[in-house]
Amino acid sequence: MNYFPDEVLEHVFDFVASHRDRNAVSLVCRLWHRVERLSRQRVFVGNCYALSPQILIARFPGLKSLTLKGKPHFADFNLVPHDWGGYVQPWIEALSNSRIGLEELRLKRMVVSDESLELLSRSFANFKSLVLVSCEGFTTVGLAAIAANCRFLRELDLQENEIDDHSGHWLSCFPDSCTSLISLNFACLKGEINLAALERLVARSPNLRSLRLNRAVPLETLQNILMRAPQLVDLGTGSYVHDPDSETYNKLKHTILKCKSIRNLSGFLEVAPRCLPAIYPICLNLTSLNLSYAAGIHGSELVKLIRHCAKLQRLWILDCIGDKGLEVVASTCKELQELRVFPSDPFGVGHAAVTENGLVAISVGCPKLHSLLYFCQQMTNAALIAVAKNCPNFIRFRLCILDPTKPDPVTMQPLDNGFGAIVQSCKRLRRLSLSGLLTDWVFLYIGMYAEQLEMLSVAFAGDSDKGMLYVLNGCKKLRKLEIRDSPFGNKALLTDVGKYETMRSLWMSSCEVTLGGCKTLAKEMPRLNVEIINEHDQMEIGSDEQRVEKMYLYRTLVGPRKDAPEFVWTL
């Protein structure tokens, strides 16, 4: 393939954007591999322990944007102990010692320290964008370093991180010369904010498109900000509380009318429902609405609001909207593609906030729906079968019945048939989360029909090893499998060990897998890290017959990690 000079190849590859496509391109031949890697600017690393920073730097010297993910997904639900790992420090150190001109860093479920942020801010002159999702370990001191030192910062996006808030000072650390901000999201900060500094920052950021405030920003400040930034496309309000008869509120109503570009609305971390009418005018143009933290909006007010949002494509809400409210969504939001319904009362019982009826109504009214996360009190097979018929386009289907082993309440049957219908009908399904009473049958169906499935989450399901085997054998594209509290043991684990090298990772906790089984697996597959998390018997070496509480295995190029804490054994 020497027909074209490298520059031409490179130019062609510029049009190949997605990571997977570029990875495929790099496998064609040595020449393509070389051209591709030298021209690659954006790299996605799904598991930070699968390779080392050195390997990354050697292969992609032109790296500008790096995405890294650390802890396993179940860490979100406190199933992974605190010091498990996922530190970004070695990455930043290695990158700063190299000649890489990093411009963008996106981290998910990683441990980020203030030192790391400080080092980051000082090492890359052109650094433009920092996105932290579900990370921890840093404070506003680290944020201050980013603000102060990144002269061309365009994006600082903090999503659902646990941040120790020492003071609102960090906002003042943006120098007066910083006028490049396009996106600023600090909604997850819990502490006070220097409001005047915020207003000044907004005033000198003409390119600001996305702004998400935290709870400490009151409505008056919101009004001032919107006056200065009517060009906003994405707005997250902080505290949305005021007296609706006040002058401030009146001013807000008028100011909002000028914000014709807002397409994405979120926040309302505190809310006075009687002030909601001010935002009705912008609801008409909204394509994305996230009210999942707006616990102060009652079901009926929620519904009133949604009636204005005819163009909505993405909606995240709390289940206090109720089945009736979902019917309103179904009749109003015909363009809906993504829906997430979160529980407002996760430990509550009995009060049926949303049930299968709401979901069926949505499926009838919103045929374009392709992504769903639905927490509900109950689900029936009939409903799932109807949903499968109405919405064959699901890419992500995540159902969470709050009682984890609840059967179909009408027939008392397991939900195998319902989920079976989903996987059979939705040929493009890539992600699936199961719940409710489930036997091995559901896994048989998944293995048979879910050909595009990449990620599967299983909890309290199945009867025997066969269940897990159906999935491992049938789902050729499976990349991530996470299982908890299900009766899968060594036979399921060990029947096809080669499979795990085709996957990113496997998590099994509270299953039937034993220490001996894990040891066998680790021995046969040296390119996997088989990690056992043992929280109680710290250093006791149990017998091989002992069941393993938590096992996390993943493919890796670099062998056992050196930063594993005491309670993690890599076999």
Next chain:
Amino acid sequence: MQGVVGGGVGAVSGGGGSSTSGASMSTVSNEDNLVLSSEDSSSCLDESELELGLGLSLGVGMGACKAQQSLRGGQYARILTAKDFPYVGSSASASVSSSSSSSSSSSSSSLSRANVAGTKRSADSVAAANGASQVVGWPPIRAYRMNSLVNQAKLPATEVFNSLIVKSRNSNPAVGKGTSSACVNAKEKGQLRSSLFVKVNMDGIPIGRKVDLSSHRCYETLAQKLEDMFATSSTIMNSRRSGGEEHDMMVEATRPSKLLDGSSGFVLTYEDKEGDWMLVGDVPWGMFINSVRRLRIMRASEANGLAPRSEESNGGQRIKPI
């Protein structure tokens, strides 16, 4: 636990499987050492019958097995108890003990508080109707989101009220209708019901009252409402009742309650779903709302030496009339 035999747990494969019934028992029935025959159901769960069953009219091929399945369904649809979740206690304690220094300690400890509280409940209960509150990491909600739910339930109504201009039309002392936030959040968050009236009895008073719990969102306002209700008895009164109904909402909300700090000689207790009498104030408001059946204002002397929950704000401060 009664053992339900039959409807083989392990058997999905057709005939003569090498189904490992020993190792593959469902964790649900772990503790029970159920001996489940794998042969009974193999006939109807033969894979060759699978073809009939699939398609959107799933269930056709399963007709023959309905009896079996409903038996199995019956077996599964039993009430989950603490025995079914053998790791709950240990995991909860692990999450409590594992956090020491960093910023996530607040998140894991506040969540583990919720979990540990749930664990205590599960240990006490014989027939826990809801498995969801007893299992670590369930429901699968990101810890950050869970923490903001829990925190909203416990927010006292303080600075937010102070920053509001409360107009006369908002003088309705029935809290929860105001334009403010923090407590509204707690109310709206959990209170899906439109009203939740529970009986309240006070020792020494033969006639009881009823109070609407869903119009409150924190313990302070509830206690004050109760104090108002039973104000005719001189015991808790000592009042600060300077004239009837016009309580400035701000003051109403921030005054510490005598009922809650025990200075009145009475203790506020409630009967929960399981029939136990518990001290009001230990668990987050949302959890309390979901388990309370009725209230009783008990003489402290009868409360068997229960120490009332002491308000952090109290310290040694006594409540002065306004």
